Amino acid sequence: MRLLDWAMDHFAWVVGAFIVLIAGGSLAVLLSYNLTTGTQVCSVESKSVASGETGTDYRIYTTDCGVLEVRDNIFRGKFDSADRFGQIKNGEQYTFDTIGYRLPIFSLFPNVVGISK
Numbered sequence: 001m002r003l004l005d006w007a008m009d010h011f012a013w014v015v016g017a018f019i020v021l022i023a024g025g026s027l028a029v030l031l032s033y034n035l036t037t038g039t040q041v042c043s044v045e046s047k048s049v050a051s052g053e054t055g056t057d058y059r060i061y062t063t064d065c066g067v068l069e070v071r072d073n074i075f076r077g078k079f080d081s082a083d084r085f086g087q088i089k090n091g092e093q094y095t096f097d098t099i100g101y102r103l104p105i106f107s108l109f110p111n112v113v114g115i116s117k
Helices: 002-035 081-087
Strands: 037-052 055-062 067-070 093-099 111-116
Touching (some): 055 081
Antiparallel strands (some): 037 055, 037 093, 055 067
């Protein structure tokens, strides 16, 4: 019985440490994503809208800046993603204020938080 008790005590520590590491890593990714800002001048090639289980994805495909995303962001007080997306026209050039970066493992793209012609 003592060996089983010892194993269970250590199992709890390992599981606890794993949970702390996952939570800390997730918080670090969330903070770094939202604190990374940029301004890019991009030519819009096309746009797409896809609805899924987690909501609506508004994507902008550019010839010189890669793929950008337009979505709401609670940390920036941006809740007008559909309106921002609707302003963007194919074939036009815009200056996009973005936060975040491309992180393929989480399907993250830079998020457009400001647009000017």
